[in-house]
Amino acid sequence: xxxxxxxxxxxxxxxxxxxxxxxxxxxxxxxxxxxxxxxxxxxxxxxxxxxxxxxxxxxxxxxxxxxxxxxxxxxxxxxxxxxxxxxxxxxxxxxxxxxxxxxxxxxxxxxxxxxxxxxxxxxxxxxxxxxxxxxxxxxxxxxxxxxxxxxxxxxxxxxxxxxxxxxxxxxxxxxxxxxxxxxxxxxxxxxxxxxxxxxxxxxxxxxxxxxxxxxxxxxxxxxxxxxxxxxxxxxxxxxxxxxxxxxxxxxxxxxxxxxxxxxxxxxxxxxxxxxxxxxxxxxxxxxxxxxxxxxxxxxxxxxxxxxxxxxxxxxxxxxxxxxxxxxxxxxxxxxxxxxxxxxxxxxxxxxxxxxxxxxxxxxxxxxxxxxxxxxxxxxxxxxxxxxxxxxxxxxxxxxxxxxxxxxxxxxxxxxxxxxxxxxxxxxxxxxxxxxxxxxxxxxxxxxxxxxxxxxxxxxxxxxxxxxxxxx
Numbered sequence: 001x002x003x004x005x006x007x008x009x010x011x012x013x014x015x016x017x018x019x020x021x022x023x024x025x026x027x028x029x030x031x032x033x034x035x036x037x038x039x040x041x042x043x044x045x046x047x048x049x050x051x052x053x054x055x056x057x058x059x060x061x062x063x064x065x066x067x068x069x070x071x072x073x074x075x076x077x078x079x080x081x082x083x084x085x086x087x088x089x090x091x092x093x094x095x096x097x098x099x100x101x102x103x104x105x106x107x108x109x110x111x112x113x114x115x116x117x118x119x120x121x122x123x124x125x126x127x128x129x130x131x132x133x134x135x136x137x138x139x140x141x142x143x144x145x146x147x148x149x150x151x152x153x154x155x156x157x158x159x160x161x162x163x164x165x166x167x168x169x170x171x172x173x174x175x176x177x178x179x180x181x182x183x184x185x186x187x188x189x190x191x192x193x194x195x196x197x198x199x200x201x202x203x204x205x206x207x208x209x210x211x212x213x214x215x216x217x218x219x220x221x222x223x224x225x226x227x228x229x230x231x232x233x234x235x236x237x238x239x240x241x242x243x244x245x246x247x248x249x250x251x252x253x254x255x256x257x258x259x260x261x262x263x264x265x266x267x268x269x270x271x272x273x274x275x276x277x278x279x280x281x282x283x284x285x286x287x288x289x290x291x292x293x294x295x296x297x298x299x300x301x302x303x304x305x306x307x308x309x310x311x312x313x314x315x316x317x318x319x320x321x322x323x324x325x326x327x328x329x330x331x332x333x334x335x336x337x338x339x340x341x342x343x344x345x346x347x348x349x350x351x352x353x354x355x356x357x358x359x360x361x362x363x364x365x366x367x368x369x370x371x372x373x374x375x376x377x378x379x380x381x382x383x384x385x386x387x388x389x390x391x392x393x394x395x396x397x398x399x400x401x402x403x404x405x406x407x408x409x410x411x412x413x414x415x416x417x418x419x420x421x422x423x424x425x426x427x428x429x430x431x432x433x434x435x436x437x438x439x440x441x442x443x444x445x446x447x448x449x450x451x452x453x454x455x456x457x458x459x460x461x462x463x464x465x466x467x468x469x470x471x
Contacts, residue, residue: 033323033338038346042319044184048191049311055195055227057368059220060304062206064369068297070217071370073153075300076146076289077221080154081161083275083282084129085168091271092122092172094263097407097471099180100322104329112250115177115239117263119170120255126169133162146289150296153217160221164228171228174235179322181248190234198227266407266471273400273413280420284428284446288439295439298378301369302443305383306390309354313394316343316350317401324405333467340402340461344395351394355387381440385447392450399457406466415456424449 064071095118099111133140137158141151175187200210201223208214215222244250289296320343327336358365366379403412424446432442460466 033327033335033340033342035342035345038316038319038323038339038342041182041184041322042316042343042346044188045179045318046312046315048184048188049315050308051188051192051195052311055198055224056307057304058199058202059224060300060369062202063217063220064297064301066206066216068293068370068372068375069147069149070153071300072147072289072293072296073150073217074157074220075303076150076285076296077141077154077157077161079278079282079285080140080144081133081158081165083278084133085126085165086278087271087275088122088126088129088169089172089271090274091264091267092118092169093176094118094267094270094404094409095173095176096180096318096321097266097325097404098263099177100182100325100405101329101407101471103181104326108247109249111177111181111248112239112245113253113256113259114180114263115173115250116253117256117259118173118176118267121260121263121267122173123166123169126166130162130165133165134159137162144286144289146286147291147293147296149293150289156216156218157221160218161225163222164225167225167229167232171232171235174232174239177239177250178235179318180325182322182326184319184322186238187235190231190238193234194227194231197230198223201226262471266409269409269413270404273409273416276413276417277420280425284425284442287429287433288442291439294372294374295378297370297372298366298375298382298439299443301366301375301379302382302386304369305358305365306386306393309351309390309394310397312350312354313347313397314401316347317397319343319401320398321401321405324402328406336406340398343398343402347394347398348391351391355391358383358387358390378439382443385440385443389443389447389450392447392454396450396454396457399454399461402461403457403466407469407471408460408466411460411465412457415460416453419449419453419456423452 060071060074063074095114098114102108102110102114137155140158141155146154171190175190178184178186201212202220204210204212205215205219205223206217213219238244239250285296285299288299320339323339324336327333327339362380362383363376365383366376370376400412403409426445427448428442428445431437431445432439435441437444
């Protein structure tokens, strides 16, 4: 048993340093930031995100067997829950920026403290928000006024998910620590294990199998909450492994005002960006929910399918963010730029493949989620729009990752706020409601928004302002 632990410790230590060799002389200067390096670092992150996508798809497919209102409620409740929590998640992800730049500059033993400061800064507030969600879910849903057939299910789902929200934040801090080192495998192990647990609990708690009570939509929320805490426990176990403690200083650290202030200065714009954009998206989906349970169910299936591309792009963006941060720490700005270009090419390739699949098999893909004829008919044209939407979205996510690795977080927040609230919502309402284009044309408004935003974010990175930012 001790021998197997030694093997694992050696492998984990290798993982933590292998991908981050970008900050060392082991890679020739002209090859740093190349496509091979991005792929090597991104693959575990993409697999992690795809496992999360698989969890979401499993949730939606299982709940979809209960009916269109139940499927719609998971989409509606999940979006508003994420809208409330994404501010804290986005803020906490900047632990990765500080860890990657510290690692790149050779300050290895200072890396662990950044994870602790991220937990101290954000998790206590998340506990308060989780309590408010638990107590105020019914009032929140009533204020949003969705279709009455899905409202009670949405309340059940939000209450059940509230239990897991502090676990999400704590897990993000630890996952960001490992990714900042270049260790993208450890978060993958924890994610796959917790997602398998979620699938088993979904089956038992939604349908009353495996000796568990039949709780329907509420059971799906409870299963996810348990899985979120399991993810944190696994990451914390890796975080406290003796060799990690020795090399990266992950022993318990006290809260420190100055590091927390620096984290908040860089992280709050990211959290604000996530929240402002997500709030606009939640309002958009509230508009869809008022169209009825079938349009909302079709949108939920559509969003779930788009997440395949979204999660791949997020994985590549995390890899690029790590490399940009490490190369900035190592004073190699040319390699940081090459890292971004390599990630851009990889995003275009993967998004193109996903787009082709969405266009080629619309009925079969929507049919995975629901056999309701109304849902399939509404979903068919959505997938054509989605094929284009997810290409632009992937590039925007990649641009965000590159800028975040450099600590350039305020400008993207402002850009996303302006485009989300003054392009996305007005255009979606104009096309979908005013001109009576319905669900598909409301999403065309989203396509206009993401295309414009993508061009602006790409130009920001290429402009080079990020090269002069200090965190």
